[in-house]
Amino acid sequence: MSIISTLINGLSMGAVYALIALGYTMVYGIAKMLNFAHGDVIMVGSYVLFVFTMKSIKNPFLAILLAILFCVILGVLVECIAYRPLRGAPSLAVLITAIGVSFLLQSVAQLIFTVTPKQVTMFQFNSIEFNGLTIKTESIITLVVGMIVMIALTVFVNKSKTGRAMLAVSEDRGAAQLMGINVNRTIVITFAIGSALAAVASVFMLFIAPVTDPTLGAMPGIKAFVAAVLGGIGSIPGAMIGGVILGIVEQFALKYEFLASYSDAIVFAILILVLLVKPSGILGKKRHEKV
């Protein structure tokens, strides 16, 4: 019966990867760049959560709201200051800048908070016993909230005027301009949404392990990138599917002792396999740009 609890853990881990992967895939689709600093936004979010859940303040809901707000502002600033001046520059220059932003964020976090991991406790959860099955409450919350956020995002992108503009810019920037769409504004909105999703992911990351340090975002960032590639980078449903597959595979690998220590290796083996078999990913379209 423990298969079911592993499945639930996998789904909830997958929801976290999906939330992060959405940031990668939307920015890639619309701004045509790989934002390698995206994972570090999660880390920044986790420190905001740390500061506002310290004993002297201790207000987890305010902390979550502020983490989202802070990450959105950060994402918008990074786009406007670091990436916008490079619009139209070779993609290698943009990629190097993104890596630079990643280092910068990690270094600033290290200056302020040192490398010592910080304990972040937002809520106390009890496990649910069900038919002799133990299910973690936080997994269920992650799964449910993650699904609600993703459904809301899907509706927003497909039904709202701004969402339609995002899809138009991602398909043909020039034609979108001819429709009267402000491309820069659309890209800023995309960064804001991606960063908000990363902040939500940071809450869930701290549910899983309630400690943070300046490299918190690195591994989930890379894994979510794998999820985005797996689903087809640029595709929003693809990022969701890719994230969920990755989460489930990883949790099942962790379940078996002989596989557990290889769980990260398995994730990257999946990336290599996808790149070999179907480089455009599960839902990806053939593109001319090089990643």
Added chain:
Amino acid sequence: MSEPLLQVKDLEVYYGVIQALKGISFHVNKGEIVSLIGANGAGKTTTLHTVTGLLRPKHGSIVYDGKDLTKVHPHKIVSMGLAHVPEGRRIFQNLSVYDNLLLGAYTKNDKAKINDQMEQVFEQFPRLKERRRQLAGTLSGGEQQMLAMGRALLSDPEMIVMDEPSMGLSPLLVSEIFEIIKTFREAGKTVLLVEQNAKKAMTVSDRVYVLETGSILTEGNAADLVNDERIKKAYLGE
């Protein structure tokens, strides 16, 4: 005579170090259909892209309705009443026909007016109405061209610039496209048309400019130019 609706002067455009337009000047009066014809690579698309802001000139001016477009953000140009039907249609393939048309009305906020325009476009292009829920990429070439034109009409433009609308279409469809262009004139719109199909273009146009390797070779009334021996030889295949 009153000011032309579009007045282009000494336009020079470069791609890196390559000069694509070598100082061209032309104008389009209100209510006219003007064609820009010329061989592949003459600079027709470059001209239209510069007019609607996708490219910036190194030199020269583009005055539309009294305003200098070279200083206007490209996404602001369509709301000034100037719509562009681009070369190769460039419809949004992964969006529905209906969403493509809605994007044409992106700068509009009056829902009732948008619905009105939408009905008019559906009346003119019944095929689009039938297929409004389909992904635009699944349409045939002719239908995609109609979608591109319908999309432009949804911005309720005063002037439409069109880049090779007949490209890649069967002769029957080509005739249909030119019939549609005539309806634009009847609706009081001004048209700047770029065509390789010079013969057809001349039949619907008031005036014609002939572009050759980035310069204007000659210009005149369409009725006069069809009888010009040089033009006949080079562009009308006679």
